[in-house]
Amino acid sequence: MPEIDNNLDSNIDNNDNNLVSIRNLHFSRGHSKVFNGIDIDIPKGKITAIMGPSGTGKTTLLKLIGGQLKPQQGTIHFHGENIPAMKTRKLYEVRKKMGMLFQSGALLTDMTVFDNIAFPMREHTELPEVMIRDLVLMKLQAVGLRGARDLNPSQLSGGMARRVALARAIALDPEMILYDEPFTGQDPISMGALVELIRSMNDALDLTSVIVSHDIQETLAIADKIYIISQGKVVGHGSPQEMNQSDSPWINQFVHGEADGPVPFHYPAHSYKDDMLQGV
Amino acid sequence: MSNSRRLEIAVGIFVAVGIAALLVLAVNVSNVGGLNSGNQYTVRANFDNISGLKTRSAVAIAGVTVGRVVSITVDPVTFEAVVEMTINSNFSEVPVDSSAGIYTAGLLGEKYIGIEPGGAPDFLEEGGVIRLTQSSIVLEKLISQFLFSQSNDDK
Amino acid sequence: MFDWFAQLGKNTIEFYARLGKEVLLFIQTILSFWAVILRPGLIIQQLYSIGVRSMLIIIVSGFFVGMVLGLQGYNTLVDFGAEESLGVIVALSLVRELGPVVTALLYAGRAGSALTAEIGLMKATEQLSGLEMMAVNPVERILAPRLLAGIISMPLLAAMFSAVGIFGGYLVGVDLLGVDEGSYWSQMQAKVDFDKDIVNGVIKSFVFGIVTTWIAVYEGYNCVPTSEGVSRATTRTVVYSALVVLGLDFLLTALML
Numbered sequence: 001m002p003e004i005d006n007n008l009d010s011n012i013d014n015n016d017n018n019l020v021s022i023r024n025l026h027f028s029r030g031h032s033k034v035f036n037g038i039d040i041d042i043p044k045g046k047i048t049a050i051m052g053p054s055g056t057g058k059t060t061l062l063k064l065i066g067g068q069l070k071p072q073q074g075t076i077h078f079h080g081e082n083i084p085a086m087k088t089r090k091l092y093e094v095r096k097k098m099g100m101l102f103q104s105g106a107l108l109t110d111m112t113v114f115d116n117i118a119f120p121m122r123e124h125t126e127l128p129e130v131m132i133r134d135l136v137l138m139k140l141q142a143v144g145l146r147g148a149r150d151l152n153p154s155q156l157s158g159g160m161a162r163r164v165a166l167a168r169a170i171a172l173d174p175e176m177i178l179y180d181e182p183f184t185g186q187d188p189i190s191m192g193a194l195v196e197l198i199r200s201m202n203d204a205l206d207l208t209s210v211i212v213s214h215d216i217q218e219t220l221a222i223a224d225k226i227y228i229i230s231q232g233k234v235v236g237h238g239s240p241q242e243m244n245q246s247d248s249p250w251i252n253q254f255v256h257g258e259a260d261g262p263v264p265f266h267y268p269a270h271s272y273k274d275d276m277l278q279g280v
Numbered sequence: 281m282s283n284s285r286r287l288e289i290a291v292g293i294f295v296a297v298g299i300a301a302l303l304v305l306a307v308n309v310s311n312v313g314g315l316n317s318g319n320q321y322t323v324r325a326n327f328d329n330i331s332g333l334k335t336r337s338a339v340a341i342a343g344v345t346v347g348r349v350v351s352i353t354v355d356p357v358t359f360e361a362v363v364e365m366t367i368n369s370n371f372s373e374v375p376v377d378s379s380a381g382i383y384t385a386g387l388l389g390e391k392y393i394g395i396e397p398g399g400a401p402d403f404l405e406e407g408g409v410i411r412l413t414q415s416s417i418v419l420e421k422l423i424s425q426f427l428f429s430q431s432n433d434d435k
Numbered sequence: 436m437f438d439w440f441a442q443l444g445k446n447t448i449e450f451y452a453r454l455g456k457e458v459l460l461f462i463q464t465i466l467s468f469w470a471v472i473l474r475p476g477l478i479i480q481q482l483y484s485i486g487v488r489s490m491l492i493i494i495v496s497g498f499f500v501g502m503v504l505g506l507q508g509y510n511t512l513v514d515f516g517a518e519e520s521l522g523v524i525v526a527l528s529l530v531r532e533l534g535p536v537v538t539a540l541l542y543a544g545r546a547g548s549a550l551t552a553e554i555g556l557m558k559a560t561e562q563l564s565g566l567e568m569m570a571v572n573p574v575e576r577i578l579a580p581r582l583l584a585g586i587i588s589m590p591l592l593a594a595m596f597s598a599v600g601i602f603g604g605y606l607v608g609v610d611l612l613g614v615d616e617g618s619y620w621s622q623m624q625a626k627v628d629f630d631k632d633i634v635n636g637v638i639k640s641f642v643f644g645i646v647t648t649w650i651a652v653y654e655g656y657n658c659v660p661t662s663e664g665v666s667r668a669t670t671r672t673v674v675y676s677a678l679v680v681l682g683l684d685f686l687l688t689a690l691m692l
Contacts, residue, residue: 066568088572095570106565109556120569123576168569178568284476291479294487298591301598302637308620309526309601310629336628345625 019044019176019208020065025074027057027064034060036232037074042176047202047209049223051216051254053263056229058212059103062178065210066100067091078176096124099169099177103184105161107153113140113164114149120171139167143197159190166197176208177201183215195222216255220244228254230263319369320347325380325393325410326360331418332391333382339365339393346371349393365393367404375400379412391416457653460574464652467572467579477576481584485546485648489592492545493538497529497596500537501603504528508604509612518614522623525604526597530627530636534597536684539643542589543676547651550581551672554655555665563656578652585648586641593640635691642683647676 020042027035034057042048050058063069065076067083076083078094086094107116117136121127127135140146143163153161162182169177182198183191199222202209213219219226220240227237228251235250236243243255253261269275330352339347347367355362367374377398382391395410404410471477508524554577557563563573601623608614627633651672658668 063564068564068567092570092572095568098568100565100568102561102565104561106561108562108565109560120571123569123571172569287483288479290487291482294482294490294588295591297490298486298588298594301591301594304598305530305594305601305633305636306629309530309598309623310627310633338625 017043019078020210021075021077022065023075023077025064025071025076027060027069027071029060033232035071038229038232038234040227040234040237042208042210043225044208045202045206046224047198047211047222048225048227049211049213049219050227050229051212051214051219052229053254054214056231058214058229059180061229062100062180062210062212065178066095066098096172097175099172099174101162101165101169101177101179101182103181105153105156105158105165107156107161107165107168109153111153112149113145113151113153113156116153116164117168117171120168124172135171139171140164142170142201143167144193157190159186159193162186162190162194163197166194166201170201170205170207173205174207176210179209179211179213181213182211183213183218191218198222216257220255230254235262320366321369321372321404321406321408322350322364322366323404323406323408323410325363325365325413326355326358327363327380327382327413327415328360329415329418330361330363330382330391331416332384333363333393333416334391337390337392339367339395341371341374341395341397343394345392346395363393372403374404376402376404376408377412378404378410379414380410381414382416384417457657460578460653460656461649463574464578464582467575468583470575471579471583474580477580478584478587481580482588485550485581485584486588486591488549489542489545489588490595492541493592493596494599496537496541497534497599498603500533500596501525501529501600501605502607504533504600505604505607505612509608509614518608518612519618520622520626521604521608521614522601522619522621523626525608526601526623526627527632529597529600529604530632532684532688534593534600535636535639535643536680538593538596538640539589539647539680540677542592542643543647543651543673543680546585546588547647547672547676548669550585550648550651551655551658551669552665554578554581554652555658555660555668558656558658559660559662559665573656578656581652582645582648585651586644589644589647590637590640593636593643597636635687638691639684639687642687643680646679646683650676650679 018041020040022038022040022042025035025038025040026033040048040050040061050061052058060069064071065078065083067086070084074084079097081094083091083094107113108119111119114136117139118132121132121135125132137146137149140149143166145160145163145167148156148160148164153164156164166177179198182194186194195218198209198211201207211219211223220243223240225237226240226243228235228243230250236246236248238246243251246252246255250262252258253263259265333349333352335349335351337349338345339349347365349363349365351364353362353364354360374395375398377400379396379398381394381396383394384391398412504525505521508521509518512518512520512524554563557577563577566573566576605619609616609619654668654672654675655665658664
């Protein structure tokens, strides 16, 4: 593994256990700061959840890890290499080791389910078609949709589309999977199926999983480590138990779903009284 | 597989029809493959006046187009018009004493160069010169000549 | 007062930033052509959806335009007793102007708008992002084959348009109005020059192919990823293509005369 940014690596604690280390990350879109210096460690072989109210840039964080966006400041080390500093070619190499599950599934609409899963294999490997067929059927079997291989993405329900997308994300046997809001908008049955799948995939394939979500119960149920982000900062991290027992007002508000707290219920405004009197 | 085969056939038809259309335009519509292609040789002729003749005007023998005018310049010394024309090599046996004239196709038609073959045993070659020329008839001059002669007759 | 200058400056900077981005993307796409040529399957697919699917509208329109030219040309020429020149008029108007221009306009409406909508939807449904995360470069996989197919298709479509149009003019002029068949073709062949007229027409349609396909592809790739954004981008594709084609047509005609 090439040595890059040794001076920065020095402050990363127990480097070997972390697949991804984010240090002092700053990112702003236009004039609004999305991240204001966050540090996150994603341990190898574990499920790490990144949580926070909507609009805190959780999806942005995944795109930063995937190298689709570049931060203004800070480092994201994957296997000890800094992603924002990579050249395009190198970046595409690294992405083969990552899978990403998009909120919408992002299946290619002009192909069948089968071809969607075969797509990354056909693009990146020289495997013969017979072997690709076997591999695709194995992946589909893993998500329980072997029977749906000839359907078009438009014929799938939301939950099925997400499972197909999951099968595609593991098509190249990546080391890490990034899940973007995997539970949003799912009925209880598909939600249960997804929770089960993410957990079992992670253990069976020795994956590292990163889940971005605001569904507290499901996430707390499967995550090994949780980060809570709010207003551009990490406001707390630890195991699910630690989160539940935390006395930090930020974490409490989020974990217990309180309407008002450090994250105010009201969008910033002038005094209510003044506003009302102005109309008179 | 049959699906992608249908696709390939459709695209094949598309490209073939497109190229066929281009060929039709080239061969049937324009004059390529006719006079512009193949071997040809260039000859020169000087005229006092060429009014109305243009580059790409036709060069004809006995009314049959055998070549085209390539360039028209003015001799800086004699102030004659120097017309260069290419003639198809099929008509390589044009006698050197042939004469060239500028005629009009119909009353208002295009100007063209007509070559009247002579009787000499030698033939025109690449770079040859046609010495006997008859200039373009300028309609205005004709009319004014006619008017003058009329008024002279009146006296 | 300073606000006004600030706004002007901001707009100027943004304009050049956008222009620079577009030029960079264009160069990237062109550089990806070599990778696409190695995979003819991708081009064939796009030739089908861009070229084959535009064929019908192009041929039908070309036929009608040719017939109208025959009718109008005849009525004007017959007053001068010059109806033998009908072939020349039909052929020159088609080959030089109407073929490339009308084809490009129809193409922008048929294929261009479809391209923008397709790529825009791929962006809105995160498919482009998904490709990137699957380590597949969308410029190489999506943009380049479409641009290449558009560049190949346009001259072929324009040639079909002109050829069918000349045939339409023939039907009306010769079969219907009684122009002499021999003079229709012979006058045409005498006056239409291969280098000057036909090649120039092909050059024009080649340029229009690059421009209209690029506008379509770029608008799709850069649209706001919502359904409203996609529909706006589709409209912009048709409007910009039409304006640019007509403007460029004047420029090219002036340059090549």
